[in-house]
Amino acid sequence: MNFCGKTIPTRANAKYDPEDLHRCHLHSGHAGRCQEYPYLDHLAGVAPKVKNKVVRDATKTTGAAWKSDDAGPNRISRWVMMLDDEELLALGIDMSKLKPGIVAKLREKSASYDDCMASAKYLTYLVYGMANAPIPDQYTRQYLEALFGPINAGTTSCLICKSQLDFADFSEARRGRAEIETAHAQPRLHTPGNVGFAHRDCNIAQGDKTLPEFYEWIAGILERRRHSGG
Amino acid sequence: MNFCGKTIPTRANAKYDPEDLHRCHLHSGHAGRCQEYPYLDHLAGVAPKVKNKVVRDATKTTGAAWKSDDAGPNRISRWVMMLDDEELLALGIDMSKLKPGIVAKLREKSASYDDCMASAKYLTYLVYGMANAPIPDQYTRQYLEALFGPINAGTTSCLICKSQLDFADFSEARRGRAEIETAHAQPRLHTPGNVGFAHRDCNIAQGDKTLPEFYEWIAGILERRRHSGG
Structure with missing residues (x-):
């Protein structure tokens, strides 16, 4: 295709x-x-906030959900963050004025335009695979299935904890944040397969570890806990 | 005594x-x-930042480490947060003007003066039990051992992951935060035995779960992951 x-x-x-x-x-x-984004037209009609979240998470440096108000200076396109400090300065972005932690976060989220577009398609595919997701129209289904295979509601799991994700969790905000966030198996790799949706709690717990590191870490916690009797 | x-x-x-x-x-x-705080005199001499951290974590509503700059309005004594909204308003603290999430965090950290003092003593005891901790002077040792038993460096573990804590981790800042934080087995209970030190990553991962809930949660993650082959 x-x-x-x-x-x-x-x-x-x-x-x-x-x-x-x-x-x-x-x-x-x-x-x-x-x-x-022709494959997002259908979602824009039935769930515009989710459509906007897919575009934002796929293309912007912040993973913050739509209700977050501390997104700060990091609502910048991911591909812009592939430029070096000098090129950014020419665009009016002075990286030397940002705190090292912010710079690290921005740089970690850098990705090419093509990777962002591929991620947007994959995230849209995952949305339709959630339990209680809207049913895609024929055009959208064909577009996404040609890329990623059959769409079946109830097959999309949290990237981290592997339990089923429910489309309704997009709107269940807690402390002003959406329950579902975009997550990465490898924090620095923004590509289909590596990107996915996760519960906010799971995403926070994973932190900046890779998924294999995270699983090894929590297995160690349970192991030490058994031996400590704690 | x-x-x-x-x-x-x-x-x-x-x-x-x-x-x-x-x-x-x-x-x-x-x-x-x-x-x-007579039992903190020794630590004040050899590690004043750690002494200040113990007092702050034991008595203040924020768990933020000393280098955090977004502690905001929550550097308030824990016992003040036991007063009701009307009493607080009389003191000039208008809870109705704070966001619900902030109010919940403040209220969650409320504790009586006596519980705070007992927690400060216990945290000090735990500090001396860390690997590479300074050796307490005779007065401090007797004071704390009478309350909690023998002090042996290398016996204090992370409350959450149960691995040994090193006194040096107090000063190893990452993204402007100390590596060691104060944590609670039951988030709403600020007492010796329930309070302890933990790695920042562990504390973040625990979130607002109790420790038993946290262990059950991560055990479920590993279980589902085994079955998903992910």
Whole structure:
């Protein structure tokens, strides 16, 4: 399956993006005008907040959910964070003025435009695989199934704790945050297969460990606890 | 062993405290002037930051380490948070103006003055039990051992992961935070036995779960992971 790939003019709100970055992700030879996220049209109609979350989590440096108010300076496109300090300064982003912890977080979330687009598609696929998810229209189903295989509601699990995710958890906020977040098996790798959805608690517990490191760590905790009788 | 218990005049920086709250914790019939934390004099000399951390963690509503700069409005004595909203308003603290999440955090950390003092003693005892901890002077050793039993360096473990804690980890900051934090087996119970030191990562992973809930949760994760082959 080939995509159109024509350049889509950068919108005003993506002010750090190179002129010719955004591409059409309709299939080649499509009718009508070019679109960057055609497979998200259906979700935009039935669950616009979830659609916005997919785009934001796939393309922005913050994993913060839509109700978070401390996202701060990190709502920047992931691909912008692939530029070096000098290039960023030319764009008006002075990394030397940010705290080392913020810089590390921003840099950790850097990813190419192509990886972000592939992640957006995969996250959308995972959304439709959640229990109680809306049923995709025919166009969306075909688009996503051609990339990732059959869509079956009830098959998407938390990337970390492996229990089933429910679409309703997107809207169950706690302390002002959504219950479902985007997570990464390898924190620095933003690609389909490595990216997924997770419970907020699970994502926090994983921290900056890789998933294998996390499992080894908690297995060690349970092991030591058995021996300590604690 | 009885303590003196005489009132110590409230210092200017404890502006929300009742007049006669602070007590002398020297043994009864002591010579010289009254002292609230006599068992912390030795640590104040050899590791003043750790001494300050023990007092702050034992008595303040925040668990934030000394380098944190977002402690915000929650550096308030734990016992003040036992007052109801009306009493707090009379002291100039308007709880209705704080976000629900902040209020919940503050209230969760409320504890009586006596529980805070007992926790401070127990935390000090745990400090001397860490690997590579300073050796307490005779007065401090006798004071703490009479309360909690023998002090042996290398016996204090992380409350959560049960691995040995090293005194040096107090100063190993990461992203501006100390590596060792105060933690609670039951988040709402601030007493010796329930309070302890933990690695920052462990404390974050535990979140607002009790320790038994946390262990059950991570055991479930490992169990599901085995079955998912993930």
